[in-house]
Amino acid sequence: MAKIALTNLEKRFGSFVAVESLSLDIADGEFLALLGPSGCGKTTILRMISGLTDATGGRIHFGARDVTDLPPYARNIGLVFQGYALFPHMTVAQNVAFGLEMRALDRGEIGRRVQSALETVQLTGLAGRLPRQLSGGQQQRVALARAIVIRPDALLLDEPLSALDAKLRQELRQEIRRLQRSLGITTICVTHDQEEALSLASRLVVMHQGRIEQIGTPSDLYESPASRFVAEFIGKSNFLDGHVGAPDEFVTKSGFLFRFQRRSAAVGSRAPTSVGFRPEKIEMGRGRNAALANHVEGKVDAITYLGATTEYEVRLPSLERLTVHAADSSADPIAIGDNVTLSWSSEATFVV
Ligand SMILES: Nc1ncnc2c1ncn2[C@@H]1O[C@H](COP(=O)(O)OP(=O)(O)OP(=O)(O)O)[C@@H](O)[C@H]1O
Ligand SMILES: [Mg+2]
Structure with a gap:
């Protein structure tokens, strides 16, 4: 050995x-x-x-x-x-x-x-x-x-x-x-x-x-992927383009402001970068989860049943699309066309 x-x-x-x-x-x-x-x-x-x-x-x-x-x-x-x-x-x-x-x-x-x-x-x-x-x-x-x-x-x-x-x-x-x-x-x-x-x-x-x-x-x-390439290669990820504003804030081109905790070493201030978050780290509901730092509202565009989870495509008012993986809630099932709020933590948010 x-x-x-x-x-x-x-x-x-x-x-x-x-x-x-x-x-x-x-x-x-x-x-x-x-x-x-x-x-x-x-x-x-x-x-x-x-x-x-x-x-x-x-x-x-x-x-x-x-x-x-x-x-x-x-x-x-x-x-x-x-x-x-x-x-x-x-x-x-x-x-x-x-x-x-x-x-x-x-x-x-x-x-x-x-x-x-x-x-x-x-x-x-x-x-x-x-x-x-x-x-x-x-x-x-x-x-x-x-x-x-x-x-x-x-x-x-x-x-x-x-x-x-x-x-x-x-x-x-x-x-x-x-x-x-x-x-x-x-x-x-x-x-x-x-x-x-x-x-x-x-x-x-x-x-x-x-x-x-x-x-x-x-x-x-x-x-904490070091680059978009790694984030896309290992698992699935949502990305929105924009730039780092305050040290822990990312401003997307479409004007959203997201808090993040992880950034790859290569990211300099104000350089064009992307903010990423994984589909299964997003909570989807009728209202926002105030305990989490980041929120957007959107409309469900497509639903795909994947077995253990269900994949939802959510269209934002900015026309950007996010993917959400969530367990199907049988009590209050979400349907295509529903308005939903997505919430996720700064901890689950990385900048590459
Ligand atoms: N004998 C060779 N002569 C010229 N180019 C070669 C030779 N062997 C490999 N290459 C090139 O070197 C690169 C790396 O090849 P390699 O076989 O290591 O890739 P790989 O990562 O194993 O890909 P895969 O996942 O498809 O197996 C490729 O672009 C390939 O075309
Ligand atoms: Mg090979």
């Missing part, structure tokens, strides 16, 4: 910069999630850490060891890549044993380790099957077993669950978390799935065009 340190890591493909001067420390045993839109460099970062792609600049350390110039097999990393297929003609046990045979361990030791890895991912009964005789989730678990059997210093997961259906993904997510905790392996997981990132990782890194946009705990990123 090891701490991973990336220092000014860079990858250029010709003149195109896929990863730009990236510096990041991942603590020993930490579970870090890498998030960002397609093409922002996530896979490239994992490939550089694993040694499958050479960095064009910067250093990679595992603990005190500089591994930047080492080949993949000398780095001792477990990989589960999306579409990193199992060998189709080998049984489950043979697939899992493969990495150990490459390391020329003796038969008895290989047998014991394979058995134990299959127990860890709960596949003991299926050791003799071929990959095509397994479900998608079982195949992913074989891939996980194959990654952990070598007792890696780090585990790199590139969208390991994206091919699975929602229910299975949730189950395997819990399994990966349990496995990662019990083995204490430093893990970096790339995912498109926010829910996956928020539930698995102790810290999230949001990437944008080869650079880090923000690093923090799930609640840091959700409650």
